[in-house]
Amino acid sequence: MPRYVPLFWRLFIPNAIVLGVACVVLILEPANGRVPALVGGLIVLVLVDLVLMRRAFGPLERLTELMRRVDPLRPGARIPPPGPASEVSVLAAAFNDMLDRLEDERRDSARRMLDEREDERRRIADELHDQIGQHLTAIALQAARSADTADEDAARQLRTIHDGLLVGIEDVRRLARELRPEGLDALGLVPALVNMLERLSQTTGVRVVRDLQRDLPPLTTNAQIVIYRVAQESCTNAIRHGAPQTVWVTLAADGAQVSLTVADDGRGFPASGAEGSGGIRTMRERAVLLGADLTIGARPGGSGTRVDLRFDPVRA
Structure with a gap:
């Protein structure tokens, strides 16, 4: 990157030039009590200084606005080099480098989190399907067998329990499928x-x-x-x-x-x-x-x- 003029000197030198020009004008054409001339000169100096300051700080303001729009959930956005080499361009390059590091770290963290989450989902899905599902199935079969030998009222209650258990078994299987897609692996x-x-x-x-x-x-x-x-x-x-x-x-x-x-x-x-x-x-x-x-x-x-x-x- 080419060497740049520091912001301090880019602000100081134009102001010094403006003040020097004002001094030369007053030497060549003294005010001698002419207030309008002094006021007019002051207005010109202020306007010139305003234009110079706006040009000096404009890239920094644009950089700040771009930085506010960066969204970590929408990676890839980068700040383009804001004009010629300056502190602002160096700051933009440093900010882009920081975004690169943050996005890499975020991606690594997301990958570790996804692995841990999916492992936990797989473990819970296996327990739901293999343990809880099997226990509920065994109880449902036992209720069905007991209904065959019980009296009419007890058999009706046992069949109701059996039907409820079958609904519960289907819910457990559905939850297991949602936790971990059984066909994905x-x-x-x-x-x-x-x-x-x-x-x-x-x-x-x-x-x-x-x-x-x-x-x-x-x-x-x-x-x-x-x-x-x-x-x-x-x-x-x-x-x-x-x-x-x-x-x-x-x-x-x-x-x-x-x-x-x-x-x-x-x-x-x-x-x-x-x-x-x-x-x-x-x-x-x-x-x-x-x-x-x-x-x-x-x-x-x-x-x-x-x-x-x-x-x-x-x-x-």
Whole structure:
């Protein structure tokens, strides 16, 4: 970077020049009590000084405004070099370097947090499915056997208990599936998405149109989890808040990019408060993990919402 003139001297030298010019003018043309000349000279000096100060501090003000707009949940934004070499350009470069370090650290922290969270989800899902589910199934079978040998009133109560236990077993299995997609580890990303979307459509009655490309580039476990969770959260938000009739889910590879798109024809998010909701913030935090671009807005050409997740699988 070329050597720059320090801000102190860039302020001092113009002021010294202005004062020197004023001194020369007064030497050549003394005021001799002419107040209007003195007032006019003062106004000219103030205006010149104002213009010089504005030029000196303008880049710093622009830099401050850009720094206020930086959002840690939307990584990649950087401050362009503000004009010629100066303290401001050095400060901008240092700020960009700091953003690089913070985003790298945030991504590493998000990756560790996701690993710990998914391990905990897997452990709880296994306990729900293998232990609690099996205990409830054994009790349900015992109630059914006891109903066969009990009198009519007791048999009716036992069958009621049996039916309630079956509902509880199904709830436990549903919770286990939501905690950890059972097909993600065994079958892969696309089959797990198909199962999730089919269950969602059957449960809610909303038509789900899916276009899922199977020959995707190699994806890490974290990338698959992020895609699955963003698709799940986007569909859930659309159905819960937008009351749509149709949801479209598209997963494809476009050159070096992998993209997930979830769109619906519902009411869309409210004008205010949507970005601050917990679900959207969670999706943005997951996108940070992959260094992905996550955009949420109105569906082009119609009502509803569209969520786009794009990332480079090599960098994820």
